[in-house]
Amino acid sequence: MKRFLKTIVFLAIGFSASSQTLEPIDHSYYSVPVKIPVFLAGNFAELRPNHFHAGIDIKTQGRTGLPVLAAADGFISRIAISATGYGKVLYIDHPNGTTTVYGHLESFSPQIDDYIRKIQYEKELFAIDQQVPEGLLPLQKGEQIAKSGNSGSSGGPHLHFEIRRTKEQMYLNPLLFNMPVKDKTKPVIQALMVYPASDDASVSGKQVSQRFETILAGSTYKMKTEQTIQVSGKIGFGLQAVDLLDGSPNKCGVYSIKLSVDNEQIYSFKMDDLVIEESRYINSHMDYERAVRSGQRLYRTWLEPGNKLNIYDKIEKHGIYKATDNKLHQVKYEITDAYGNSTSLVFKIQSKEIKITPEKPKGELFKYNHNNHIRNDELEFYITEGALYNDVDFLYVKKPGLPKFYSPVFQLHNPYTALHFACPLRIKASKLPARLQEKAMLAQIDPATGKIYSATGKFVDGWVEGNIRVLGNYTLACDTVAPKITALSMVDKKTKKVADKVQFKISDNLSGIEKYRGTIDGQWVLFEYDLKNNLLCYTFDKKRFQFNKKHALILEVTDYKGNTSTYKTNFVK
DSSP states (O other), X not given: OXXXXXTOGGGSOOSTTSOOOOOOOOTTSOOOSSSSOBOEEEOTTOEETTEEOOSEEEEOTTOSOOEEEOSSSXXXXXXXXXXXXXXXXXXXXXXXXXXXXXXXXXXXXXXXXXXXXXXXXXXXXXXXXXXXXXXXXXXXXXXXXXXEBOOTTOSSSEEEEEEEETTTTEEEOGGGTTOOBOOXXXXXXXXXXXXXXXXXXXXXXXXXXXXXXXXXXXXXXXXXXXOEEEEEEEEEEEEEEEBOOTTOOOOBOOSEEEEEETTEEEEEEEOSEEEGGGGGGHHHHBTHHHHHHHSOOOEEOSOOTTOOOSOEXXXXXXXXXXXXXXXXXXXXXXXXXXXXXEEEEEEEEEEOOOOOOOOOOSSEEEOTTSOEEEEOSSEEEEEOTTSOSSOEEEOEXXXXXXXXXXXXXXXXXXXXXXXXXXXXXXXXXXXXXXXXXXXXXXXXXXXXXXXXXXXOOEEETTEEEEEEEEOEEEEEEEOOOOOEEEXXXXXXXXXXOOOSEEEEEEEOSSSOEEEEEEEETTEEOOOEXXXXXXXXXXXXXXXXXXXXXXXXXXXXXXXXXXXXXXXEEEEEO
């Protein structure tokens, strides 16, 4: 650990590919934000869908309600509450130019809760993102700020904790700041991938990527089946690897990977920090297609030309090896975690020049650094410069329409090619009845299951238009069905009394829940939304609720196409 602390890159980090030097940060500045032993469910920059994990996930012993403490002196700068993402989350700005973040909370300390709840009632909103004036809510290091929870998109009770450089909007790796995490366990290498990186390249005689399993041999790894891999043309390598920490079975992300051929390094990265706006480039940093097809997340250790991440230390020829010299070569991976535990994988490749006639393109060449489009009488789709990570032989096919839809099905390439940002799509609504125009949307069809998903969108001048972030099959659909409301705990059947809180289960068939509004005796009340469990919950507030009388409750739930359901009841509380 000491070796890594001495070389922390905060002493000279390049920001956004510039030569800017950032001031050093004392690695002992922060204390651990919990009072329990620290075990991790997730670490910094591990591979997640569409983003790098921005901090560490601290286990809370499978419980909620544990004290969460300020990691350093500072003041609350932002409070956000959402049914998704970090759920209930606090941001604390510190005098040293950093911000710490505490996510998936169950509740805030009384002073913070009173402040944000007042704003929620003023705005009549559950979901809120509030900037707090500097110094209004000051805190001292170690002061309790909240209780741990499972709110937002959390998959189980834990505390999500981040350290950010505030001005530069940069995530920093918390494990480099003296967090009391025990780790003497080496990373694990699960498999090797070898990719043809050009149309005339091959791996083991095939023009498709090949996966090779690995096994542990002492302290390092080797191929499960001893073999020399035959390669030809431009070749890229990839690695399926995870990091394990002491006392936890969770598979985390690796801190550093180095790749060399014949002892010459051609690729390396390490996860000291990450510019926030670059997080979605993870879809090029990893093997996106394999992640979508199988759920396996592999590190692509060669660069696509549209990948603009600034985490790479050394890249020679984009990490691609040109195999044309008919010689035997040794390839080596070195993998390290944030605490200096390391392992390696060594294997051999046989370079062999093989003449391969590239397949004839099936579609149209879409270049990653150009604006690309499809325009005809029925569809308009634009992929602007920077949305692709590499050139794509883009396949566009018009297919017959399906029952209950209002246009043909348009195949826009496939869902295995990533888009860096949303791209505009318009489909002609010539078969859409006028009475359904306000209910129309773009819909994506899963080719394997036939299930449809809302891609939002709205009717404009004879077209339905919106922005899509996933390629695949699209058509026009309508949502005319109102959300469903089911009361779960209004009245106890035995005692006929109302509990301390009321709960409803809400769901929608297609477009999704856009908004809801609950009132008691005509006054707005704070229903909290738990999206992952489709629950709305109101806890009776002694400060705002009048007890010992008859009350009228009304709950309205509306989807994104304006369909509304209303639940009404009277009760005594």
